[in-house]
Amino acid sequence: MTSAAPVAPPSGGTPRLPARPWWLIAAGPVAVLVAVLAVLAAGSYTHAFDALSGFSDPGAAVRYGLPVATVLAELAVSVALGALVAAACLVAPGRAQSRLLSAAGVAAAVWALAALAQLVLRYSYVSAISPTAADFGTGLGAFVTDIPLGQVGLAIVAIAAATSALALAVRGAVGALWVAVLPLAALAVQSTTGHAAGAANHELAVGAMFLHLAGAALWVGGLGALAVVVVRRSGASDSAADAVARFSPVAAWCFAAVGVSGLVNAWIRMEEPADLTTPYGTLVLVKAMLLAVLGALGWTHRRWVVGRLADAPERVRLLFWQLLAVELSVVGAVSGVAVALGSTAPPVPDDVPADTSPAYQLTGSPLPPEPTLARWxxxxxxxxxxxxxxxxxxxxxxxxxxxxxxxxxxxxxxxxxxxxxxxxxxxxxxxxxxxxxxxxxxxxxxxxxxxxxxxxxxxxxxxxxxxxxxxxxxARKDGSRxxxxxxxxxxxxxxxxxxxxxxxxxxxxxxxxxxxxxxxxxxxxxxxxxxxxxxxxxxxxxxxxxxxxxxxxxxxxxxxxxxxxxxxxxxxxxxxxxxxxxxxxxxxxxxxxxxxxxxxxxxxxxxxxxxxxxxxxxxxxxxxxxxxxxxxxxxxxxxxxxxxxxxxxxxxxxGDAELAEYNAMLARMADRDERR
Structure with a gap:
């Protein structure tokens, strides 16, 4: 991209950053594009309706619009969460914190709109009823009031709207941290849907899914928050170096959470190595590859950029921007593949096995053997x-x-x-x-x-x-927490x-x-x-x-x-x-x-x-x-x-003055009693 090239100074010297690094906005379109291509490659949307005899295709708008709305919603909630956490923990009170809260409010508003579109399109997808059908509104109302999947979608829309309003209203680190609880609550609710809802080991799937969603959202949102902190018309802000350095260990833990939970999710839904050749297994491999690339980029950030950003020449700042742009683009691609995974049938079906035992019906797991000391x-x-x-x-x-x-x-x-x-x-x-x-x-x-x-x-x-x-x-000296x-x-x-x-x-x-x-x-x-x-x-x-x-x-x-x-x-x-x-x-x-x-x-x-x-x-x-x-x-x-x-x-x-004073007090008391 020509806009990403450094601008040469008038009389030599180190290159200057462009006033506006427009390549940063490539992450969103890349995510959307990869989501659509991955879904089409997996065949989950194009072949889903073939298996539903008697149901009609709701239309191309639903087939392509649902993954697009899902990716936009996931990127928006990630930016909202990352901006709130950055405002609470990474930057000091001031202009940077105010920009982060404003960015969180705007991102949450986009999240609410995308989640609403996702809710409508999802109902059209699962019911095979076109949004232009006459009875679509009646069915949608029943979907959001009587069906758990619709109730979850409506709750997420409400949480997103509340997050937007509160993020724009509060000020300070305490308010930002309290508002950050809302996106986490939405991710917890979301983790109970999709493949996790029907997995045989429900609790294991739900826990792994929440860990995966929260780690990925904080990671993606943290990168977006860094862009908000660093990007200014005149270049990088004074708090950029501290924010980047403080986010580095957070990103490392997010990487660990996403990697571990991804392995658990794949282990639940695949039984043998041959499952890697299925569409679901292929997407798992692609996602793992992209995650490895992200880890390498994060390690590069930590080794070559973070320590030099505060007093580095402009070429190192330019390197930071380039790495951040590539990292955001790869994150967008990972988000797109994740959407495709959520829409692709895994090798191990999500249908609950036909185990009619009371213990399985209650707990979702087979009854364990009779406890002994060793079995504990x-x-x-x-x-x-x-x-x-x-x-x-x-x-x-x-x-x-x-x-x-x-x-x-x-x-x-x-x-x-x-x-x-x-x-x-x-x-x-x-x-x-x-x-x-x-x-x-x-x-x-x-x-x-x-x-x-x-x-x-x-x-x-x-x-x-x-x-x-x-x-x-x-202790921090700049007033941040x-x-x-x-x-x-x-x-x-x-x-x-x-x-x-x-x-x-x-x-x-x-x-x-x-x-x-x-x-x-x-x-x-x-x-x-x-x-x-x-x-x-x-x-x-x-x-x-x-x-x-x-x-x-x-x-x-x-x-x-x-x-x-x-x-x-x-x-x-x-x-x-x-x-x-x-x-x-x-x-x-x-x-x-x-x-x-x-x-x-x-x-x-x-x-x-x-x-x-x-x-x-x-x-x-x-x-x-x-x-x-x-x-x-x-x-x-x-x-x-x-x-x-x-x-x-x-x-x-x-010289034991306390004891001497105490003995003197006793002597005075005895003398007074003797005089009486």
Whole structure:
């Protein structure tokens, strides 16, 4: 393209950037073009209607318009999400942040329009009714009110419109971060549709799909946000170098999320290497190839451009623009191939297998074998979200500890071991035996609950992750908010201080169990993957707050004295034991429609298993309680020893003036009593 060529300076020297790098807009058309070509190559749209005997083709506008609208919607939501995250975390308050929020509002408006067009065209596609038909409007109304696919599409349109309005209305990093939750919610809703909705392993497919969509959207949107930050009529902005450097590790994690989730999605839908020769397998290979190209471009950015951008000559800035343009174009192509994949039948059909067993009808997975001690460690059901979170948490913590060691600071090895144990245990709880048997046994669910609420938080609290973060990550000087600033803002915020108070944490910890198990929230967590994710996050976080209030090393609220801590601990655990006793002696089955209809040929009855779960809640709770009590007692003893040493040092300095003053006070009191 001639417009991309550097402009020669009047009298030699380094080349100048063009005022407007128009090649950046090539990403959108490239994505749309690749989407249409990939769909036609796969034959998913042209041959779909041949299999539907008795249905007519709704027309070329639907065949070609649906992939175009889908790509535009995905690119727009990506730009909106990336611009919001960049405004919250990458740039300082000022013109760059204001431009990002405006860009997010405009992108969300485009997203809303494209999602609306996608909804209409999708109904026409699945119903084989042309949009010009007389009864199209009536059918569309029923589609968005009665059919789950239509309801999801309408919800996404509403979320996109709300995102546009709020992004244009809010100002500042806090507002941008809150608004960024909306696109993530839309991606979570979207992950339940398409191939994931009909996959045999529904939870695995939905988790992998959300990880894939969120990682790709943040990656694509982050690149678009960099273009917004850097592009100005006069060249690059002052905050460009910092924004690019800060986005580099974010892009690396997005690359990992997209790659891992893509492998999981392909593994679910292909059974053998020969499936790679199918249209679906071909698109998977093309997407993997493009993803590898993106990884290479990102590595090139990190190695050759990011470190030199702040004080580089114009030729390096030009190299940055060229790499960004190519990267955006390849991202657009990946988006187009992703749309084609979503519209192509995989080798493993999405139809639910004809398994009429009650367990399969309820959980979407075959009934596991009868649990034994060995099977608690050999039965696995991978949860991509929490598996990725555990691996990422372990990697980040170890990198921070290594960073401290390289600069000569000491970080206790015991804390690193504690964090590693917590991450490994959390991975097992969410993807191992407790997760497998927690779906079919109340006692298995209670094992999972007790470990993630009472055992895992102990390891995490003793690892002091907030203290490590504050020491490993330098503070930003330009007013922007990075991980350090956001964590400090959360710790010192009004809500953070309130929720971390020992009494509040104890009430949430103990009362939350009653509110969860004796309300519809329990059944929602069993029947809905979003509810399951919320349950895991909620109980782990509440357990962390409670443990941190008692034995925490990290900064937090004003903790009471050690006697009060022990009293609070025993009061909370007494309530917890009472909860276990109620379950053990109860005769009313919780979530009866779930556990009562599991149809297990092995193990105790549902009510006997629930009573066993009460014993698990009571028994497992005793060990963490004992560990917490011992930890509080040890901290109390060490505190007294430190106070004694402090007094001894002060006595050495001032000749034990405090003791002399105390003896003098006693002598004056005795003298006064003698005179009386």
């Amino acid at each position: 460690f050999t039965e696995w059901s991978l949860d991509p979200l929490f598996a990725f979170a555990c691996v990422a948490g372990l990697v980040v913590y170890l990198r921070w500890a290594v960073r401290l060691a390289r600069r000569g600071d000491r970080w206790p090895v015991g804390r690193t071991i504690s964090w590693s144990a917590g991450m490994v245990l959390m991975f097992w709880v969410t993807s191992g035996g407790p997760s497998v048997y927690g779906h079919v046994l109340f006692s298995g669910h209670m094992v999972q609950h007790m470990i993630m609420a009472m055992v895992v938080p102990l390891f995490l609290v003793l690892a002091a992750p907030v203290t490590l973060l504050l020491r490993a990550i330098p 990075g991980p350090r600033e956001w964590v400090l803002a959360l710790v010192h915020s009004r809500w953070g201080q309130f929720l971390a108070r020992p009494v509040v944490a104890a009430v949430l910890f103990a009362g939350g169990m009653v509110a969860f198990y004796y309300t519809p929230a329990f059944e929602f967590a069993l029947t809905n993957h979003v509810g399951h994710v919320w349950m895991v996050v909620h109980f782990t976080l509440v357990g962390y707050l409670f443990a941190n209030a008692l034995i925490g090393i990290d900064p937090g609220p004003a903790r009471p004295g050690y006697p009060q801590r022990l009293l609070l601990l025993f009061a909370t655990m007494a309530f917890h034991a009472f909860f276990g006793v109620v379950l053990t002696s109860g005769t009313s089955l919780l979530a009866a429609d779930w556990y009562g209809n599991m149809g297990r040929p092995w193990g105790p009855s549902a009510i006997d298993d629930q009573q066993r779960g009460g014993g698990v809640a009571w028994g497992i709770g005793e060990l963490p309680t004992l560990a917490l009590a011992i930890a509080v007692a040890v901290m109390w003893t060490r505190s007294d020893e430190r106070e004694a040493r402090r007094r001894d040092r002060r006595a050495d300095r001032d």
